[in-house]
Amino acid sequence: MRKKLIAGNWKSNLAKSNAIQLAEAILEQGILVDFELAIFPPEIFIDSILEVVKSTVKVGAQNCSQYTEGAFTGETTALQLASAGVQMALAGHSERRHLFAETNEVVKLKIDKVLSAGLTPVFCCGEALETRKANEQNNWVEQQLEESLFHLTQADFSKVIIAYEPIWAIGTGVVATPKEAEEMHEFIRKKIAAKYDAATAESTRILYGGSVKADNAKALFSCPNIDGALVGGASLKANEFLAIANAAK
Ligand code: PGA
Numbered sequence: 001m002r003k004k005l006i007a008g009n010w011k012s013n014l015a016k017s018n019a020i021q022l023a024e025a026i027l028e029q030g031i032l033v034d035f036e037l038a039i040f041p042p043e044i045f046i047d048s049i050l051e052v053v054k055s056t057v058k059v060g061a062q063n064c065s066q067y068t069e070g071a072f073t074g075e076t077t078a079l080q081l082a083s084a085g086v087q088m089a090l091a092g093h094s095e096r097r098h099l100f101a102e103t104n105e106v107v108k109l110k111i112d113k114v115l116s117a118g119l120t121p122v123f124c125c126g127e128a129l130e131t132r133k134a135n136e137q138n139n140w141v142e143q144q145l146e147e148s149l150f151h152l153t154q155a156d157f158s159k160v161i162i163a164y165e166p167i168w169a170i171g172t173g174v175v176a177t178p179k180e181a182e183e184m185h186e187f188i189r190k191k192i193a194a195k196y197d198a199a200t201a202e203s204t205r206i207l208y209g210g211s212v213k214a215d216n217a218k219a220l221f222s223c224p225n226i227d228g229a230l231v232g233g234a235s236l237k238a239n240e241f242l243a244i245a246n247a248a249k
Contacts, residue, residue, distance in 0.1 A: 006228050010041050013042075020049065037245060046081075061076070061090070088122055090163075091114060105147065123149055124165050125145065127141060127166055128167045129167070141187070164184050166210050174210075175212065176210060178222070182224070189201045207228045208228075217248070
């Protein structure tokens with residue numbers, strides 16, 4: 001049985017005091033029985049947020065370097081994140097892909113670094129609107145899986161969480177219908193089964209991301225292949241974020 005994971009990606013929002021308040025509010029109100037919570041705060045606040053949430057809520061990084069260590073000004077490595085107590089890291093978020101030119105190859109390198117530092121990678125994939133209009137979304141996502149993830153051994157792959165985030169749904173208020181999301185999640189699971197095996201596919205958590213809100217979460221979470229959500233805008237308010245989490249019960 002896959003436990004649902006509700007993850008909040010705070011992106012480049014919030015000043016330090018607001019970030020701490022938000023973490024405190026999540027901790028106060030969240031009763032984590034049937035699901036897991038994770039937050040991805042701005043990297044500079046990770047230490048402070050870890051002090052607030054301790055181990056109750058998982059804390060992840062929104063990005064990490066593709067390099068191991070050394071002269072890479074401004075980069076934070078997976079090993080540094082691990083040494084700071086971070087447990088997860090996003091890799092391949094569409095904003096990183098588009099605004100910072102991260103290719104499937106770069107995402108692959110990041111996945112490798114995240115895994116070798118002992119962190120859990122949350123691999124983001126998903127197609128643009130033109131790709132969906134051309135009905136090419138399955139091929140697109142399959143290529144992302146093949147080029148960034150499917151080089152992994154079964155043992156390493158089993159540590160990966162996948163987030164399907166259609167780009168046309170991110171920050172737009174246009175959520176994928178439960179049918180659209182479920183079809184893609186089922187497709188991804190079938191590809192994992194074909195590459196690895198049925199048990200690996202069955203145990204992989206596949207989150208949906210893109211305009212998830214309290215009022216659309218329940219319908220998404222009731223789909224058999226949707227194992228939680230990666231939430232952007234709606235994760236910036238504790239009430240809304242926890243209402244989404246409660247829809248996973
Ligand atoms: P959104 O962002 O919930 O604001 O659409 C999701 C994401 O980018 O992970």
